[in-house]
């Protein structure tokens with residue numbers, strides 16, 4: 001229910017038969033833009049698609065990929081620990097170690 005406090009909730013809807021890739025790029029850019037303006041978001045994948053379609057009057061053959069609330073953050077928690085770049089990136093070949101000297 002915490003989402004209900006947000007003044008705006010974006011819902012990413014895809015055309016019938018279309019994949020989610022282009023839409024996720026759009027929403028990702030919207031999230032980055034909102035963040036740059038000082039707003040908070042949260043990628044939401046846990047929802048009842050049929051109920052969301054009912055509320056927003058989205059035709060049954062359209063898809064929903066995700067939602068995100070957008071609003072002024074209620075709190076600013078410390079950043080959580082992040083994986084090191086060497087755990088996330090590979091160079092040239094899968095499984096290779098990233099060489100920072102290059």
Ligand SMILES: Cc1cc2nc3c(=O)[nH]c(=O)nc-3n(C[C@H](O)[C@H](O)[C@H](O)COP(=O)(O)O)c2cc1C
Nearest residue numbers: 002041042043044045046047066067079080081082
């Ligand atoms: C595919 C996906 C689905 C998510 N679904 C939910 C969700 O349903 N509810 C929620 O509170 N957060 C959801 N999140 C947000 C994550 O719980 C987490 O807060 C967010 O990815 C930020 O993580 P970070 O602190 O590692 O950057 C989702 C994130 C992703 C990537």
